[in-house]
Amino acid sequence: MYKKIITLLIIIQIFIFYFIYEQNTMETITYFPKDPHVTMAEASSVVELHNNKLQINVQSKTNTPVQLRQDVFIVFIHMYVKGIGNIWKENIDELTLKQSISITKNSTIDVLSYHYGEVVREETFTSIGKMSSTSSFFDGDTIRNRTTSNDEQIKKKYMHKMNSILQKLQIDPSLYHTFPLIDLPLYEHIPFPNMNQHDTDMIIGHLWEGLYKNYIIPMTEMKNLEKSLMPLILIDKNKEHLLVVYTLNGKEKILRQNLHPN
Incomplete structure (x- = not known):
């Protein structure tokens, strides 16, 4: 009976740690101290015209796979929110996110992205974060810099x-x-x-x-x-x-x- 209780307690502890870790690696951004070994090797936000729509291309890559990678971006047209994108994956280094939105002539475009990574080593959490952005203008035919x-x-x-x-x-x-x-x-x-x-x-x-x-x-x-x-x-x-x-x-x-x- 005693051994069964001990075994049950161990299973419960393992489950609790697993639950906490899974909750932590859900779709979220949590600040931890900066990781000294992981860097955001690539981080970019690019806009282009595709099928008469504005296509936002967000890409990032860490120098090594980490437990959680997440990218989020916000699109502003005339300084008002027009769209949001979000992607997260576990045990990976590179993320690519694309989204298309409608756009009208003479629109000012701002895209801001945050590229995030969460690192876990022996139950110690650290993180890495980097931003990218782009500001442009759509004149009805082309997208150009402001x-x-x-x-x-x-x-x-x-x-x-x-x-x-x-x-x-x-x-x-x-x-x-x-x-x-x-x-x-x-x-x-x-x-x-x-x-x-x-x-x-x-x-x-x-x-x-x-x-x-x-x-x-x-x-x-x-x-x-x-x-x-x-x-x-x-x-x-x-x-x-x-x-x-x-x-x-x-x-x-x-x-x-x-x-x-x-």
Whole structure:
């Protein structure tokens, strides 16, 4: 009887660990400390015309297979969400994701992707993450790169809309360093204001975890994405927190993340 109980307890423990690991490797992005041995060897987001539609091509590859690979992307047209893509696979290094969406003449296009890998060694979890993005313009015949003046005009209109939202939410933008989500990949190479790159990378990893759970997943359950304005990132000048302000189905939302740089 005693041996049966011990055997049963062992089976239960194995099942619990398996369940936790399976839950962790489900369709999710979780920040863990950066893995020192795994790198994102390739990461790209490319758009092209295919059968009169906009085709988004997202691809990434780690230098070695890892326990979980996941890529997610968001397409913005005129700074509003137009489409979302997500793919995940276990014990693999390379992912390819393609999606087509309808597009009209004189459309501004922004695509932002996050390429993620989760590594497990002897029950120790680490992760790797990298962003890629592309910004372009569809004139009705071809897709071309936007000029600096185009970008300035687009962001000016965007910030006009966002300032109205900030005012409604009683958020004072002068207390923050602000930028639209599409600019986030810039900070893989330069740190946030008054921070170092190590802290910036850690904050970005946690930020994508929050965005995935609170922004991307809810949007996958929505029928109408086109009322969802691109998120605005606000980094507190006192380095205590950051805010993500966005809209879902026309409703204002705030995501808050505490900052604890070393």
